[in-house]
Amino acid sequence: MLAFAVVRPRDWPESVAAVPAAGLLVAVGAVSPDQAWAQTKTLLPVVGFLAAVLTLSQLCADDGLFTAAGDVVARACRGQPVRLLGGVFAVAALTTAVLSLDATVVLLTPVVFATAARVGLRARPHVYATAHLANSASLLLPVSNLTNLLAFAACGLSFGRFAELMAPGWLLVIGIEYVVFRRFFRSDLLISATAPPPAQRAPVPVFTLVVLALTLAGFAVTSLAGVNPAWAALAGVVVLGVRALARREATPGSLAGAASPLFCLFVLALGIVVKGVVSNGLGTGADRVLPHGSSLPALLAVAAVAAVLACLINNLPAILALLPIVAAGGPGPVLAALIGVNLGPNLTYAGSLATLLWRRILRAHDTDADLGDFTRLGLLTVPAALIVATVALWAMLQATGG
Amino acid sequence: MTVLIWITEGTWQATVDAARAHAPANADLVLLHVAGADVSDAVRGSFAGLLGRDRRGRDPVSQVEAISEAAAAALLEDAAARLGRPAARLRRRGRVEREVVLAADGAELLICARDGDRAHLGPRSLGPTTRFVVDHAPCPVLLVWPEQPPGAESLPPPPPMGRHGPPDGPPPRPPA
Numbered sequence: 343m344l345a346f347a348v349v350r351p352r353d354w355p356e357s358v359a360a361v362p363a364a365g366l367l368v369a370v371g372a373v374s375p376d377q378a379w380a381q382t383k384t385l386l387p388v389v390g391f392l393a394a395v396l397t398l399s400q401l402c403a404d405d406g407l408f409t410a411a412g413d414v415v416a417r418a419c420r421g422q423p424v425r426l427l428g429g430v431f432a433v434a435a436l437t438t439a440v441l442s443l444d445a446t447v448v449l450l451t452p453v454v455f456a457t458a459a460r461v462g463l464r465a466r467p468h469v470y471a472t473a474h475l476a477n478s479a480s481l482l483l484p485v486s487n488l489t490n491l492l493a494f495a496a497c498g499l500s501f502g503r504f505a506e507l508m509a510p511g512w513l514l515v516i517g518i519e520y521v522v523f524r525r526f527f528r529s530d531l532l533i534s535a536t537a538p539p540p541a542q543r544a545p546v547p548v549f550t551l552v553v554l555a556l557t558l559a560g561f562a563v564t565s566l567a568g569v570n571p572a573w574a575a576l577a578g579v580v581v582l583g584v585r586a587l588a589r590r591e592a593t594p595g596s597l598a599g600a601a602s603p604l605f606c607l608f609v610l611a612l613g614i615v616v617k618g619v620v621s622n623g624l625g626t627g628a629d630r631v632l633p634h635g636s637s638l639p640a641l642l643a644v645a646a647v648a649a650v651l652a653c654l655i656n657n658l659p660a661i662l663a664l665l666p667i668v669a670a671g672g673p674g675p676v677l678a679a680l681i682g683v684n685l686g687p688n689l690t691y692a693g694s695l696a697t698l699l700w701r702r703i704l705r706a707h708d709t710d711a712d713l714g715d716f717t718r719l720g721l722l723t724v725p726a727a728l729i730v731a732t733v734a735l736w737a738m739l740q741a742t743g744g
Numbered sequence: 745m746t747v748l749i750w751i752t753e754g755t756w757q758a759t760v761d762a763a764r765a766h767a768p769a770n771a772d773l774v775l776l777h778v779a780g781a782d783v784s785d786a787v788r789g790s791f792a793g794l795l796g797r798d799r800r801g802r803d804p805v806s807q808v809e810a811i812s813e814a815a816a817a818a819l820l821e822d823a824a825a826r827l828g829r830p831a832a833r834l835r836r837r838g839r840v841e842r843e844v845v846l847a848a849d850g851a852e853l854l855i856c857a858r859d860g861d862r863a864h865l866g867p868r869s870l871g872p873t874t875r876f877v878v879d880h881a882p883c884p885v886l887l888v889w890p891e892q893p894p895g896a897e898s899l900p901p902p903p904p905m906g907r908h909g910p911p912d913g914p915p916p917r918p919p920a
Contacts, residue, residue: 360796423754436816440753442796443794444797447787447790447791447793447794448791448794448797448802448804449804451787451790451804451808452804452807452808452811455783455787455808455811455812456811456815459753459811459812459814459815462753462754463753463754464752464753464754465753466780466782467749467810469783469786469808470783470786471785472790473786473787473789473790476790477793478788482800528861529859529860529861529868529871529872530871532859532860532862532871533753533755533890534753534754534755535753535754536754554893598796602797602798603754604798605796605797605798608796609796612796656793656795657795658795658796659795687793691785691786691789692788692789692790692792692793693789693790693792693793693794693795694793697792697793697795715782716782716785716786716789
């Protein structure tokens, strides 16, 4: 059963393979139709929120937000690689926090590469930073990562409270990454650019920026008012979407595509598959391994187990499997598990060993070349970040009364 | 003879200037740029880590590789303009240090620049990639400074005499 869940969703194409897998589990009785429906009903609002955030980030990209950010960073760094790295850290951390890691990986990474090339600097440290921060800077807000949305739905915190508990850990983890990157890429960061600064200036999309800020404020306000913050995301999408449609910069089809319907379907199907695995043995096994309570050692153990699980099978099935177990312990263990599954993927190239193995099997001719540097960077940052973020979470829980 | 000029971001002006100053007039000049494959591999890895996402039309890897190709071509273009002499252009992708060594096979001279910590003169004044190239180059290497080289006054004081004698070897024997 476990092997099934590990291997199956990695089949190609993942989104199409997971649905028959979920259907099969229901058909053989591993998951009752009632359980499957209950799981789907729990996940539907989360998936809706996810679709809204994905569309929002695509609309921001289409309006030139990331290009403008790259332009500002290129100008501000004045040919100095260390300043460029600082700018890339700021932009990647904010993009990940507000528009999710998908936006950072898919939409921001090409801009970061182009920015480094335009300034005349080596792209290597900056591209690696973007790849790392997509995971490690995704701790802050419920919208930063799909794993966060799932945990957010399970832990019953408000949007603001979630951010408050995670903010110190988020900042400290980014700090650790920065210090390690400065040392690790020392020689790449010693070569300044001699090229003149870029002449033409990319326009700053003020309207989109304002809508994005209002959407962010809307997350906090709706959550305080007891309304699902997904509605704030939807409002942002509607405003930007209607504007893009009116200006003929988007079509209804492109907007629907940006919402990634196949991915949403995949998440729902994965939810059922993981449910089947958890209720057929993994749940009791993990329940026995995981410590209970919100003491610091318990939180550290939960984060470590979550990180290892994410490294083995990818963070999405990992958090789906862990949530039913840790949710009983309240927000502390849920957020500790989240820290584990979000930071863990940086230990392995391609997010998890399962993905890596599967890629190797599928494309033996493909050279996923130099894993050495990526793995070394992971070993230097992830264990320290895990401990520091979990201690910060524990301290916040203590200081603000759980 | 063939002179290979290694072009990298940030130091290419220095290697081009060295070629202008030191390459014989009848030499065949080759401008070489190597794009590190590990950069697009890092992007490929983080994209693969996004489990289950729609892949169609959302692939950052091909975008990064296209930008990388264009940037390398533009860099070689600038280098050729600064060189002001006919030169072949060679673009490669892979492990940078290995590709440079392989490209230098058969060349009579390889020109490269220091790219490490030049504030502390010593082994670290070469970055790891350049260090590898200098160590393994199959031809003579002309190693230049990306900026004005330090004067002889930067020479540190000689280390004190140790129990193994002065650092330059045993003292000369008195004539028999």
